[in-house]
Amino acid sequence: MAEFDNPRSPGPSDKLSAMTRRASPPTLSEVARRAGVGTTTVSRVINGGHRVSPETLLRVRRAIEALGYVPNQAARILKGYRTRTIGLVIPSIADPFFSECAEAIQAVARANDSLLIVTTTQNDPRAEIDNINVLIHHQVDGLILAPANSHSQMLRELLETLRVPVVAIDRPVAQSRIPSVVADNFRGAVMATEHLIGHGYKRILCLTGESTLFTIRERLRAYCLTMEKAGMEVLLDTSVKDYKSAEYAIESLLSGPKPPDAIFTLKNSTTIFAFEALQKLNVSIPGTVALLGYDDFELASTVRPSISVVEQPIEEIARLAGEALFDQLLEPDGQSPSNRSGKAQQIKLETRLVPRASCGCTSRLAESARSDVA
Amino acid sequence: MAEFDNPRSPGPSDKLSAMTRRASPPTLSEVARRAGVGTTTVSRVINGGHRVSPETLLRVRRAIEALGYVPNQAARILKGYRTRTIGLVIPSIADPFFSECAEAIQAVARANDSLLIVTTTQNDPRAEIDNINVLIHHQVDGLILAPANSHSQMLRELLETLRVPVVAIDRPVAQSRIPSVVADNFRGAVMATEHLIGHGYKRILCLTGESTLFTIRERLRAYCLTMEKAGMEVLLDTSVKDYKSAEYAIESLLSGPKPPDAIFTLKNSTTIFAFEALQKLNVSIPGTVALLGYDDFELASTVRPSISVVEQPIEEIARLAGEALFDQLLEPDGQSPSNRSGKAQQIKLETRLVPRASCGCTSRLAESARSDVA
DNA sequence: TGACGGTATGGTATCGTTTCCACCGATATG
DNA sequence: CATATCGGTGGAAACGATACCATACCGTCA
Numbered sequence: 001m002a003e004f005d006n007p008r009s010p011g012p013s014d015k016l017s018a019m020t021r022r023a024s025p026p027t028l029s030e031v032a033r034r035a036g037v038g039t040t041t042v043s044r045v046i047n048g049g050h051r052v053s054p055e056t057l058l059r060v061r062r063a064i065e066a067l068g069y070v071p072n073q074a075a076r077i078l079k080g081y082r083t084r085t086i087g088l089v090i091p092s093i094a095d096p097f098f099s100e101c102a103e104a105i106q107a108v109a110r111a112n113d114s115l116l117i118v119t120t121t122q123n124d125p126r127a128e129i130d131n132i133n134v135l136i137h138h139q140v141d142g143l144i145l146a147p148a149n150s151h152s153q154m155l156r157e158l159l160e161t162l163r164v165p166v167v168a169i170d171r172p173v174a175q176s177r178i179p180s181v182v183a184d185n186f187r188g189a190v191m192a193t194e195h196l197i198g199h200g201y202k203r204i205l206c207l208t209g210e211s212t213l214f215t216i217r218e219r220l221r222a223y224c225l226t227m228e229k230a231g232m233e234v235l236l237d238t239s240v241k242d243y244k245s246a247e248y249a250i251e252s253l254l255s256g257p258k259p260p261d262a263i264f265t266l267k268n269s270t271t272i273f274a275f276e277a278l279q280k281l282n283v284s285i286p287g288t289v290a291l292l293g294y295d296d297f298e299l300a301s302t303v304r305p306s307i308s309v310v311e312q313p314i315e316e317i318a319r320l321a322g323e324a325l326f327d328q329l330l331e332p333d334g335q336s337p338s339n340r341s342g343k344a345q346q347i348k349l350e351t352r353l354v355p356r357a358s359c360g361c362t363s364r365l366a367e368s369a370r371s372d373v374a
Numbered sequence: 375m376a377e378f379d380n381p382r383s384p385g386p387s388d389k390l391s392a393m394t395r396r397a398s399p400p401t402l403s404e405v406a407r408r409a410g411v412g413t414t415t416v417s418r419v420i421n422g423g424h425r426v427s428p429e430t431l432l433r434v435r436r437a438i439e440a441l442g443y444v445p446n447q448a449a450r451i452l453k454g455y456r457t458r459t460i461g462l463v464i465p466s467i468a469d470p471f472f473s474e475c476a477e478a479i480q481a482v483a484r485a486n487d488s489l490l491i492v493t494t495t496q497n498d499p500r501a502e503i504d505n506i507n508v509l510i511h512h513q514v515d516g517l518i519l520a521p522a523n524s525h526s527q528m529l530r531e532l533l534e535t536l537r538v539p540v541v542a543i544d545r546p547v548a549q550s551r552i553p554s555v556v557a558d559n560f561r562g563a564v565m566a567t568e569h570l571i572g573h574g575y576k577r578i579l580c581l582t583g584e585s586t587l588f589t590i591r592e593r594l595r596a597y598c599l600t601m602e603k604a605g606m607e608v609l610l611d612t613s614v615k616d617y618k619s620a621e622y623a624i625e626s627l628l629s630g631p632k633p634p635d636a637i638f639t640l641k642n643s644t645t646i647f648a649f650e651a652l653q654k655l656n657v658s659i660p661g662t663v664a665l666l667g668y669d670d671f672e673l674a675s676t677v678r679p680s681i682s683v684v685e686q687p688i689e690e691i692a693r694l695a696g697e698a699l700f701d702q703l704l705e706p707d708g709q710s711p712s713n714r715s716g717k718a719q720q721i722k723l724e725t726r727l728v729p730r731a732s733c734g735c736t737s738r739l740a741e742s743a744r745s746d747v748a
Numbered sequence: 749t750g751a752c753g754g755t756a757t758g759g760t761a762t763c764g765t766t767t768c769c770a771c772c773g774a775t776a777t778g
Numbered sequence: 779c780a781t782a783t784c785g786g787t788g789g790a791a792a793c794g795a796t797a798c799c800a801t802a803c804c805g806t807c808a
Contacts, residue, residue, distance in 0.1 A: 025537075027794055038758040043796060053756060070511050074451035075794035078763050083448075085491070085512070092477060099473035103466060106494055115491050115512060117459070120480055137444050138459070138489060163399075276676045299673045302650045401764055412788035417766060427786060449764035452793050 026067040035063035046071055077139060084114045086325060087135035089145035091123045096297065097268070098146070101169065101318035105144060108322030112329075114141065123148040123213070125155065132158060142325045146170045150214040165328035169321045171214040172346065179328075179345040181321040183312040185215050188351035189222035189266075192292050192310050195353055196262045197230050199360045201290060205235040205253065205260035207246075209270035219266045219294055235260055246273035251281055254289070262290040262359075268297055275307060275358075291358040305357035312351050320347055400441040409437035420445055451513065458488045460699065461509035463519035465497045470671065471642070472520070475543065475692040479518060482696030486703075488515065497522045497587070503532060510536065516699045520544045524588040539702035543695045545588040546720065553702075553719035555695040557686040559589050562725035563596035563640075566666050566684050569727055570636045571604050573734045575664060579609040579627065579634035581620075583644035593640045593668055609634055620647035625655055628663070636664040636733075642671055649681060649732075665732040679731035686725050694721055 028046075032039045037056060044052050045060040052060070063069075077083050086109055090098040102118055109116045117140065119131040125148045135143060143166045147155055151174045159166050159178055168180035196204050206223045208216060220236075227234045237253065240246045253260060265271040271293030278285055285291055285305050293300070296311040324347070355361040402420075406413045411430060418426050419434040426434070437443075451457050460483055464472040476492055483490045491514065493505040499522045509517060517540045521529055525548045533540050533552055542554035570578050580597045582590060594610075601608045611627065614620045627634060639645040645667030652659055659665055659679050667674070670685040698721070729735040 028796095029794080032758095039760095039795075040758055040797080041756085044757090047796085051756065056756080072452070072794050073511060073513055074448050074457075075763090076796080077448035078446070078452055078765090078794080079796050080763070081796085093467070093480060094470075094474050094477040096468075096470070096473075099470075099476075100468050102473075102476075102492065103468040103494065106467060106492060110493075115493065115508065117489050117491050118476065118480060119484075119489065120477065134489065137447060139447055272673065272676065279676065279678065297673075298671075299646065299677065302646065302653065303673065303677050304653065402766095403764080406788095413765080413790095414767080414788055415786085418787095421766085425786065430786080446764050449793090450766075452764080452795095453766050454793070455766085 025072070026069045028069070028071065031060065031063045031067055031069050034067065035060045082141045082329075083139045085117055085138070085140050086114055086142045086144065087117045087119065087132075087138075087140040089119050089121060089128060089131045089135070089143065091146060091148065092120050093118060097170075097295065097312075097314060100314045101146075104315045104318035105322045108319055108326065112326045114326075121148055125149050125152055129154060129158060132162075136162065136164070140164065142166065142329055144169055144321050144325055147173055147214075149212075150174045165325055167321045167325045167328075169317060177345065179324055179347075181317050181324065181347045181349070183215075183317060183351050184348045185218035185351075186222040188310045188312070188353075189219035189264075189294065190226050191351070191353050192264055192294065193223050193226040195308075195355070196264060196290065196292055196359065197226070197232070199262070199290065201262035201360075202232070203235060203258060203260045204232065204262045204264055205237060207240050207249070207263060207265045207270050207274055208236065208238045209265070209267050209273075210238065210241040211267065216266050223264060223266075240270050240273055243273050243276050246270070246277040247280060250274065250277045250283070254281075254283065260289060262286075262292070265291070265293045268293070268295040271295070271307065271309070272297070275303070285358050286360040290360045296354060300354075301356060308356040308359035308361065309354050310351050311354045313349050317349060320349075399446070400443045402443070402445065405434065405437045405441055405443050408441065409434045456515045456703075457513045459491055459512070459514050460488055460516045460518065461506075461512075461514040462490055462492045463502060463505045463509070463517065464492070464494060465520060465522065466494050467492060471544075471669065471686075471688060474688045475520075478689045478692035479696045482693055482700065486700045488700075495522055499523050499526055499529065503528060506532060506536075510538070514538065516540065516703055518543055518695050518699055521547055521588075523586070524548045539699055541695045541699045541702075543691060551719065553698055553721075555691050555698065555721045555723070557589075557691060557725050558722050559592035559725070560596040562684045562686070562727075563593035563638075563668065564600050565725070565727050566638055566668065567597050567600040568604075569682075569729070570638060570664065570666055570733065571600070571606070573636070573664065575636035575734075576606070577609060577632060577634045578606065578636045578638055579611060581614050581623070581637060581639045581644050581648055582610065582612045583639070583641050584612065584615040585641065590640050597638060597640075614644050614647055617647050617650050620644075621651040621654060624648065624651045624657070628655075628657065634663060636660075636666070639665070639667045642667070642669040645669070645681065645683070646671070649677070659732050660734040664734045670728060674728075675730060682730040682733035682735065683728050684725050685728050687723050691723060694723075 028042050029039050032042045035042065037060060041052060041056060042060055044050065045057055045064070049057050073083070088102060088105055090101065093099055093102060102116070106116045117135060117138070119135065121127040121131060128145070128148050132143065132145070142164050143162070145166065146169050149155065150171050156173055156176045159173060160176060166178055168178050168182075170182055172178070172180040172182055193204065204227065206220065208220055224234050237249050239249050263274055265274050271291070275291060278289065278291065283289060291307060293307055293309045296309045300307040300309055402416050403413050406416045409416065411434060415426060415430060416434055418424065419431055419438070423431050447457075462476060462479055464475065467473055467476060476490070480490045491509060491512070493509065495501040495505060502519070502522050506517065506519070516538050517536070519540065520543050523529065524545050530547055530550045533547060534550065540552055542552050542556075544556055546552070546554040546556055567578065578601065580594065582594055598608050611623050613623050637648055639648050645665070649665060652663065652665065657663060666682045668684045670683045674681040674683055
């Protein structure tokens with residue numbers, strides 16, 4: 001871990017570098033000198049040019065142009081201005097769900113003249129805390145994060161002492177007034193389970209994948225409740241974490257005494273592992289077992305059979321979170337921004353069932369249903 | 375476009391807020407006062423604690439702890455320190471190629487105590503220039519970018535006047551000494567074309583997709599040269615830009631007088647469109663036409679038939695670029711960093727052919743070949 | 749004419765940190 | 779014993795931009 005490093009190199013004397021390529025960027029007072037005005041006037045020109053006579057304005061603008069002057073961010077920030085950066089804390093950028101989020105949030109940031117700093121946690125709560133601290137030290141104006149653990153006491157406390165607005169995404173922060181934008185995971189999983197039940201499947205297996213995340217737990221809860229309400233047996237397998245484990249689990253379950261006739265997978269990667277395993281084992285889909293997954297993915301409609309999924313409005317989640325953040329940022333009153341009573345702070349978005357072939361909807365039905373919703 | 379906004383709110387008088395929850399973060403001089411030392415000493419403690427007596431060190435550390443002091447970044451930066459942020463300029467975060475890049479670069483940045491700011495251009499050269507300027511104004515320490523147009527005069531000039539190190543990724547900057555890390559697109563496409571020729575296909579069609587990007591042009595050049603060298607007819611189609619156009623192009627070509635017996639797609643999305651179209655048209659792969667794509671993707675090995683591809687070492691490209699950037703950053707001499715003669719600045723990485731079923735390699739052969747290389 | 753309101757402008761303290769320089773005492777060196 | 783050396787320390791001047799306040803000027807109204 002390197003120590004802090006040297007400041008700018010000494011640099012040539014002012015006179016020497018006057019005509020040659022500059023060693024350091026021009027400053028506001030150099031602009032002022034060149035334009036024959038005071039620093040105040042230049043500052044005013046930069047910040048909108050109000051209360052400056054047209055001639056002076058022009059002269060200053062020319063000087064700025066000639067010197068290629070750009071204001072020094074650090075100095076402005078020091079005077080209390082916003083940094084025009086926001087931080088994003090997510091498990092991984094490579095995950096398609098979060099990369100789509102990042103893209104959308106970046107767009108919102110850009111629309112608000114801000115930049116986005118992305119950090120990743122790999123769902124490690126400690127890395128998460130670290131990242132938040134680092135971003136705060138870098139004086140970001142606001143923070144969007146997908147909490148690794150919704151119930152972390154430490155996280156909640158940290159967030160509530162923050163002086164900048166925070167919005168949680170995909171997963172809420174339990175027992176706090178931190179605003180959040182999440183999908184309705186419970187409702188989505190209810191829809192999915194009911195859909196499979198509606199198809200007449202009798203033994204619906206739920207593959208949770210390995211996860212303690214809030215979203216997965218919600219989906220699991222919904223599956224269990226729905227099954228029980230329908231008087232059906234809850235069949236769980238939590239062992240699938242990669243292709244191998246999927247193959248092992250599915251093979252043993254299918255050759256067991258009471259094999260499942262449908263599989264509901266609770267997340268993207270689990271769906272893919274399960275699909276891969278079923279293919280490899282030459283299990284007919286949906287003939288022998290139907291498959292329905294949570295979360296859409298690019299090739300879900302292309303593979304044979306196409307895979308039915310519950311689709312989340314990812315881009316919308318991210319966009320709303322970004323907008324909520326900037327709403328808080330632009331609020332005139334500096335009062336603790338997260339406990340204003342007026343606005344609905346906890347946003348929950350609808351998800352959508354996309355029936356395709358793998359759940360037993362025929363190709364044709366699936367197509368019509370699809371265009372129906374779209 | 376909002377104007378600049380207000381500086382910090384006036385804030386209560388010092389005395390008043392002394393005992394209550396602080397309105398603004400503690401400063402270095404407050405720490406100094408509490409520890410009964412000068413600001414210089416505190417500063418020294420923060421920056422490594424050299425030349426400070428053990429007792430004083432302890433006292434200062436305690437004061438820092440008690441006040442929860444963290445140094446103000448803006449002030450340090452103003453004094454000439456690095457911002458410990460680097461900028462990344464890519465076409466899109468949602469693109470799997472670039473999201474993997476971003477992930478890897480972020481990891482390198484973190485390892486160097488830096489943060490990553492991500493901006494996207496949608497391959498628009500103007501947005502690219504804008505983004506670079508914005509990042510420079512934010513005083514990033516360095517820059518990594520995937521140039522939209524390798525031959526842009528404007529871009530080259532901008533980059534060469536920059537005072538911070540730059541590394542190009544995936545695509546070089548033509549006629550310049552900007553360091554770059556790219557895959558050997560030419561060699562990759564030669565391998566692919568030769569592989570198809572080796573299978574005995576006679577009419578190999580190349581689907582370029584819509585692109586003027588450097589990478590695609592390189593691959594196209596390689597395809598053409600290899601075909602000509604083999605005395606075979608170059609078959610090009612540049613019209614595929616989505617699923618519909620793929621279906622149209624493939625249907626009309628296949629029903630034409632001299633239909634292709636193999637397809638080589640030059641990028642990820644084109645491969646998927648082509649595959650989708652072939653499936654929909656019930657064309658047998660590789661029976662009627664073989665398929666080989668550039669760039670791997672998650673389900674390429676899962677779909678039936680599995681799709682043969684040329685795979686790029688994405689993570690390695692990104693990691694090397696990140697490391698090259700920090701190498702420059704840490705170089706002691708501040709001389710124009712990009713034209714040091716010592717190091718190889720233009721890195722070109724090998725790509726790898728991953729034969730699967732779609733090109734005609736049988737499943738078994740494909741498997742063995744695969745594990746052979748892996 | 750004198751008081752007043754408004755506009756254009758500049759001087760200067762300030763933000764929080766680093767660093768140059770000066771200082772002090774103590775030990776080492778001639 | 780005088781002087782260099784060195785570890786430990788603090789005062790105060792930067793860094794670059796902003797904003798409070800003061801000033802100078804002009805026109806207008808009573």
